Amino acid sequence: MSDADADTESNPYLRNPPTEFDPAEELAREDAERQAELLREAIREHDHRYYVEAEPLVSDAAYDALFSRLVALEGAFDLDTTNSPTNRVGGEPLDKLETVEHAAPMLSIDQSTEADDLREFDERVRREVGDVAYVCEPKFDGLSVEVVYEDGQFARAATRGDGQRGDDVSAQVKTIPTVPLSLRGDPPEHLAVRGEVYMPKPAFSDLNRQRVEAGEDPFANPRNAAAGTLRNLDPTVVADRPLAVFFYDILDASDTPETQRAALDRFRDWGLRVADDHVEFVDDVEGAIDYRDEMLDLRDDLDFEIDGTVIKVDSREAREQLGEKSRSVRWAFAYKFPARHEVTTVRDIVVQVGRTGRLTPVALLDPVDVGGVTVSRATLHNPDEIASLGVAVGDRVRVKRAGDVIPQVVDVVEDGGGTYEFPDECPVCGSQVDRDGPLAFCSGGLTCPAQREASIGHFAVKGAMDIDGLGGERVAQLVDAGLVENVADLYDLTVDDLVELEGWGETSAQNLVDAIEETKSPSLASFLVGLSIPEVGEATARALAREFGSIDEFPIDEDVAESRFDAFEDRLTTVPDVGETVAHRVRDFFENEDNRVVIRSLLDHGVDPEPVEDGGDELDGVTIVVTGTLQVSRSAVRELVESHGGNVTGSVSGNTDYLVVGGNPGQSKRDDADENAVPTLDEDEFAAFLAERGVSYPPE
Structure with missing residues (x-):
């Protein structure tokens, strides 16, 4: 019933x-x-x-x-x-968030703060499909989710992720009271809807008060609080947090209404919550502009955060005619609110040291309310930004929330008479500060305490060494207990060490020790990612792995001649996607003896990155894109194709040779393939294509 x-x-x-x-x-x-x-x-x-x-x-x-x-x-x-x-x-804590394919792509929308840009959008729409009506809705400042129902029953929920795949947050979303677990009325057999998870402003204030009273750091804003809560691995924690959801679009359905107006009416019939009081239907773009201005006036009176309005073509047929771009739909536009500005005084400027050693100056401010959020610190980005602004301690400055989230200093409105000089030494470890264009870096490397905890956490993430159960809180606990000073120390951890710590039992301790042990034979690319080398992400790490083939080819010995580093940097500049700046940063990393000590220690602990075997040039010049699920991981496909001279990219373009389509594929890549006349291959056809060129699939 x-x-x-x-x-x-x-x-x-x-x-x-x-x-x-x-x-x-x-x-x-x-x-x-x-x-x-x-x-x-x-x-x-x-x-x-x-x-x-x-x-x-x-x-x-x-x-x-x-x-x-x-x-x-x-x-x-x-x-x-x-x-x-x-x-x-809630329920039992999760080990990690699994990744799932969306029922249909969760694309973004074009946006602007200028009315003329919205008018251009309207002109293009009318030029392509004729007269249209628009639905105007608030642009919620929360976390976008997909919720899927089968036969009217909650099936799963996922974050937006990259638009094609997201984190499975079903256990967390099921705890949110405004998400029905069973739909009302007569819903379609299959329904995937898009909604926004948010934290109401009054509830956010109450939660922050409770956190402060408990000695915990408050959340910066409701959006961060909602996002952090939804990704919490313990559903009981999520159940205790005051989250809510508004639903606003159908992603996929076995029976889809012909208009957005009808879809919202059906949402109400099905028990899906919509922003009833703040949705308007207009016949022209000027009505949409008026709606945005009205919502800007109402903004501070709402009990949820918005950062603009969304204007959507009402007719689904017209939407289909307008279509999509690779990352965004062509039938909707976000008319954003201007960033909020307030004036306050700079009381101090401190320098933070990031995971890769980058130094970021931060202005400490007299607290000021910027759009309902108390701001007491703002980024100054880098030394050149300080010089450009001419900002110093004591100045009166204008502050805005960039993207309505991150506070930053816009300009100086009153000189306070002070000066500020960027430090020549790392404020944490005292190492020399190196300048690279507008940026500044601590030369202390992996031994700098400020970089240590972040680098250990990064070492464990997916894409690097992928150590299950080693999240940020546990890393901090291990560092605070003196058990881990650098990433190599992870391999010395024992069950006896861990069970002495608060919150650890025999099972969780053994699981972590086993998980660390299982990472001793990583791919060379994953190992390089895990080292926190500045400017080296997954793509650059794969390029370096293909070029050098083995960790032994990198300058990691105790005594390395200057000429070896010169030759190393020259070779780096020949690697695709590695320019002079990246090559210099990579050289600096390996030239630091402390970093080399950590790498040698990792090898001494039995970590043995697998050499990259040169598979030849059988796929030279071939570019593929993968969508959907194959019998092996996408990273395995990428390594196979690239080891034989081919290229794997994330989006379809005129330069793509083949789109490989697995199970539960995304629609947008297939549409892009049709638009660019790119042939598609299923997994069997892909295997045959590789076999014709002497490449075995699946890889061993």
């Missing part, structure tokens, strides 16, 4: 429900199952009335009594709790 069919006559738990019950164990199983089903139906209705319609049917105390009774029944009779309201209390 759906929620919409809830009958106050046949369901005694909807209006004036009983709040006292006999012990659950005294019921016959059949009676317990029937009572549990009625309770689930009633609680879903109460959730909808409270969280979506804001018209509760019962008191909080009555609701709590019904909920407790359902928990008792499910526990006493081991009843199936799939999509039961009791799932909202």
Whole structure:
């Protein structure tokens, strides 16, 4: 029975429900199952009335009594709790977030703060499809998610990620009260909807007050609080946080309404929460501009953050005619609000040291409210930015929240008479500061305490050494306990070391020790990524691995002649995607003896990066793109193709030779392939294509 069919006559738990019950164990199983089903139906209705319609049917105390009774029944009779309201209390902590393919691409939209840009968008739309009506909606400042329902039941949820794939956050999203676990009415068999997870401003203030009182750092803003909460691996933590959701688009469905207006009406029928009071339908672009100006005036009165408005073509047929670009749709436009500005005083300038040693100056400010958020620090980016602004301690400066999130100093409005000189030595370890154009770097490398914790955390991430269970909090705990000073020390950790720490048991300690042991034979590219070499991400690391082939080809010995480093830098400049600046930064990293000591220590601990075997040039000049799931990972496909001289890119263009299509593929890459006349291959055809050129697939 759906929620919409809830009958106050046949369901005694909807209006004036009983709040006292006999012990659950005294019921016959059949009676317990029937009572549990009625309770689930009633609680879903109460959730909808409270969280979506804001018209509760019962008191909080009555609701709590019904909920407790359902928990008792499910526990006493081991009843199936799939999509039961009791799932909202959370569940067992997750080891990590899995990656899933979206039902349809979650693309971005073009945006601007200028009305003329919106008018140009309107002119293009009308030129291509004729007269249209628009739907105007708030641009929520939260975290975009996909929620999938099958036969009206919650199936899964995922973050936007790269638009094609995102993190599976089903366990977390199920705890959010405004996400129905069972749809009302008559939903389609398959439905994937897009929504925005956010934290209401009053709830955000309450949460931050609680954190401060508990001695914890407050969240910077509601968006960060929502994003951090949703990615928490413990669903019970998410359940305790005040998250909410607005839904605003259909991504994919077995039955799709013909207009956005109709889709929003269906959302309401299905129990999906929409921003009813703040959606408008207009016939022309000037109406959309007026709507944005009205929302700008209302912004501070809303209980949720917005950073602009979104204007969408109402007709789905017109949307399909307008189509999509590789990363954004052509039927919607975000008309953003201008950044908020306020004036305050610089009380000090401090320098932070990042993971790769980059020094970033930060202005400490007299606290000032910028768009409802108290700002007390703002980035100054780099030494050249300080010089360009002419900013110094004591100056009165104008501050804005860039992108409405990151505070930065815009200009100096009143000279306070002070001066500021950028340090020549690292403020943390005292090593010399090297300048590289506008940027500054600590030369202390992996032994600099400021870089140490961040570099250890980076060493463990996916794309580097991928050590399960070694997140930021655990890294900090290991460093604070004196167990780890650099990444090589990870391989000395024992179960006995770990169980002495708070929050560790034999199982979790053994799991981490085993996970670290399993990383002793990484690919050379992953090893290079894990070293936190400045300017070296995954793509550059793969290019370096292909060029040098083995870690032994890098200058890591104890005594290395200057001429060897000269030759090394010259060779670096010949590597694709490595220019002179990157080559110089890589040379600096290896020229630092402390960094070489850490690398040699890793090798001494048994870490043995696998050499890159030159597979030849069988695929020389061939560029492929992969979409969907293959029987091997995309990184394995990339390594195979690139080791034989080919190239793997992330998006389809006129330079792409083949699109390889696996299971559950994204639609946008296939559309781009059609647009650019790029042939597509399924996995068997891809294997045959490689075999014709003497390349075995799948790789061993």
